[in-house]
Structures are given as C-alpha cells and as structure tokens.
Amino acid sequence: MNDVHRTAWGPGLPVRPRTRERTLSVITLSLEGSFHAPNLDDELFPAQMRHYDLLFQNFAGGLFALDRLMLIRILMTVILCVVFAIGMRKPKLVPSGFQNVVEYCLDFVRIHIAEEILGKKEGTRYLPIISTIFFAVIFMNVPTLIPGLNISPNVRIGFPIALALLGYFTMIYAGVKRYGAGKFLKSSVVIPNLPPFLHVLAVPIEFLSTFVIRPVTLALRLMANFLAGHLILVLLFSATNFFFWQFNGWTAMAGVTILASVAFSLYECIVIFLQAYIFALLVSVYIELSLHADSH
Template identity: 65%
Template sequence: MAFEGEFHPPNIDKEFFPVDKWLTDFAGGAFTLDRLMLVRLLMAVVLLAFFVIAMRNPKLVPRGVQNVAEICLDFVRVHVSEEILGKEQGRRFLPIIATIFFAVVAMNLPAIIPGLNISPNARIGFPLVLALLGYITFIYAGSKRFGFARFIKASVVIPNLPPALHLLVVPIELVSTFLLRPATLTIRLMANMLAGHLILVLLFSASNFFFWQLNGWTVLSAGISLLSIAFTLFELLVIFLQAYIFALLVAVYIDSALHAENH
C-alpha cells in the first residue's frame, strides 16, 4: 500500500492558542496570555468543573462522577497523606496535598491531549508555584509546632555532634533543607515533563516524516508509529507518577517539619 504526499515541518507562526495581543503593551507584557498560560487556565477550569459537578449534590452511596472523584480523593488521602503523616495530621494537611496532586495531574495531561500537545509544567512557572506552596506549608507546620526559631534550629542542628563539626554540618543542613527542597521539587517536575514532550515531538515528527518520505507503510514508518503510541502510553504513566511523587515529597517534608526535634 503506497501513499503520495509531502512532509510538512511544524509551523509555529500561527498558534492554535494565539497570544493575547492587547496585553502585550501592559506592564511590559508581564500579563500576556501566551499558549501555555491559556492551557493552564483551560485545565484549571476543567479541574474545578470536575469537582464542582462531582460534589454539587453528594450522595451517601456515590455514583457516577462523584464515585470517580471520591476514589481519587481516597487515593491521595490513604496512600499519600495518611500513609506519611498518620490519620490526624494526614487529614489536617489533606487539602494542601490533594490540591497539589490534582493540580499536577491536570497540568500534566495536556502533554498527550491532541491540540494541546504540551504540559504547562514543562515550563518552570507552575512547578515553582506548587513547590513554593509545599515549602510554605512545610515552614508553617514546623513553626506552628515548635515556634519559628526553635524549628529552624531543630532542622539544621544535629544533636550530639562535636562542636567543630557544626561549622560544617549546619550550613549543609540549611542549604539542603531550606534551599534545595523547593528547587529539586520544581526542577524534577519541569524536567520530566519537558523531556517527555521533546521525545514525543521527535517520535511523531519522525513518524510523519518517514510515512510520507518513504511513501507509505514501510517497516520503519510503522515501527516508529507503534513506538510513538507506546511512548504516549508511557507518558500517561509518567503524568500520574510525577503527581504522586510531588505530593508524596511534600507530605514527607511536612512530616519532617512536624518531627524536627527527632532530626
């Protein structure tokens, strides 16, 4: 079976989501709505609508969309929040942890949605916001329990060390606990989603190229097409895995703040 056609490279002159031109002259373009920001807003509306519809008239025995929403919430509550923090503290911090989990999932999903084709988390802004939310919650949890100064001291000073070693250990603990945690949360999520996007772009571009340039169903074009589909399924797994890891690490950091004196 043969096809005649021509390979067309991607054209980014005309975006499916156009830049909001009237905002480009306001505040130096700081509030311009580019494609990724519009995708963020779209997915935020979809996520909000999902939970509003699911919980607008909750039943004692859930059905339909309510049942799906409760299964998702129970997964975060049982396997992330309460698993790390215990029942009491898990329920206390569940709103923050669940918000982070579902926000990451919602912003990751466009990576495999036709017409969107990229995760907003592939750019650093939203992962940084979520990391800062987790970071502020972590600081709040420790400060609320011990007081701010006592919490900082308990987090960076390891008991029973020789005094001379504190000169080395305290700066290391300060950097790793209060600087690297939000940075690693941000970079891990962004880098994984960006790498997945780039690989999908390369695979589907190669599939398109070989399909037309090699004139139809060749072994190479068919193989790359199957590989593209397989990697899309793998990217779907990564979408949920990254949300789970992000929420889990936030819960671990909160737990470490609540038990800072056991450092």
C-alpha cells in the same frame, strides 16, 4: 488595507503578514511532502516568540500576556474546578455516580498519601494542600496526550515552582506552628551529638538540603520529566514524518517510529499519575519531617 486570509471557500479573517507567511510556508511544505524540523521556541520561551501573537500583549505593558501554554493552564484549571464542583455539588451520605468517582480519588490521596505519611490527625489537617497539589499536577499533565494540545504546561518551570513553593511554605508553617521559628530552624539544621567543629560543615549543608534543595528538586523533577517526554514524542513523530516522506527506501522505519510513539504515549499515561503521586508524597514527607524536627 488589512491583509485578509483567503481560502478556496472565500475570504477569512484578517491576519498579520508574518502569521500568514508562516501558515503558507507550512501548508506548502505539507503539500510537497517535505520535512520541516519542529521548533520549540514558541512553546517554551515566550520572549522568543516570533510567529504567534500573544493575547493581551499590548495591555499593561504585556504583564498579562497569554500564550498557548498559559491558555492551556487556564483551561485545565477551569476543568479541574468544574469536575469537583459537579462531583461535590450535592454530596450524599452514600455516594453514587460521579460523586463516587470524585470521593474515591480523594480517598486515595487521603489514605495512601496524607494519612500514611502524617497519620490520621495531621493527614486530615494537611489534606486540602496535599490533594490540591496532587490533582493540580495530574490535570496539568493530562494535556500532553490530548490532541490539539499535545503538551503539558509543566514543561515550563513557572507552574512547578508555584506548586513547589506551596509545599515549601506549608512545610515551614507546620514546623514553625509546632516549635516556633527559632527552635524549628535550630532543630532542622543542627545535628545533635555531633562534635562542635563539624557543625561548621554540617549546618550549611543541612540548611541547603532542607530549605533550598527540597523546593528546587520538586520543581525541576516535575518540569524535567514532562519536558523530556515532550521532546521524545516530538522527535518520534518528526522521525515518522522524515522516514515516510523523504527516505523512500526507509519507509518501513516510519512504521517502527509511529509504533514507538504510541508505546511512549501509553507510558506517559503512567508518568502523569506517577509524577502527581511522587510530588504529593514528597510534600507529605517534608511536612512530616518538619513536624518531627526535634527528632532529627
């Protein structure tokens, strides 16, 4: 007979024993006013999931299994597409309303990132890639402040790697298209007018710097910033819980930590925009360096 989750209002949906036990444990701790340490394993490490079931985990050997972070990614991707579909559904020569907001955001990326770094001609050519990266980063970071979501999907390295690879291959495409593969590679790693014996050291360093470190730092910077922010918020809210429920003599500290939590949440609003700007700006810079690799 299936286990059924029963409440004071009647029977509910069938649940698995381990899910029911964890739910009852959390409720009991909450009713007793006890503190329980946050557990990030289920959010950040899908392979370590012990308490939550994955969607489609039994389909195709789990290749298409979805956890909470993946569902948030899908949700924000759909919202991003809907926003631009509505904003540009019936574009007018003189924009107004929601179209005006969308075009203002696009103009910010075009003028202050793409054209400022690449110039008008090349900025227009690579604007679709740069604007896609900019808005993808913003929309994937916003859930960190949305109640019920409370985490950015970028705290897991997968999506930052995907964006970094998009910028990386665009950078290589720009250089190869202009110079050809051989000349682009040579111009990127060989420093002119350098004594020949120093090329033994300089070429590997330039290769690592240009073709390895750039995409790695792009991905790690985005992930690390929001992972650190998430951990700080978890610790601040957990400290509020701890001081308020268990350290009766330190209850006033709960007010301090909750104010710090609110202040850091406001700071995260700045970081959400700043990380999108930096990511898109660096991709533009890397494309510009590829377009002018011969002036190394």
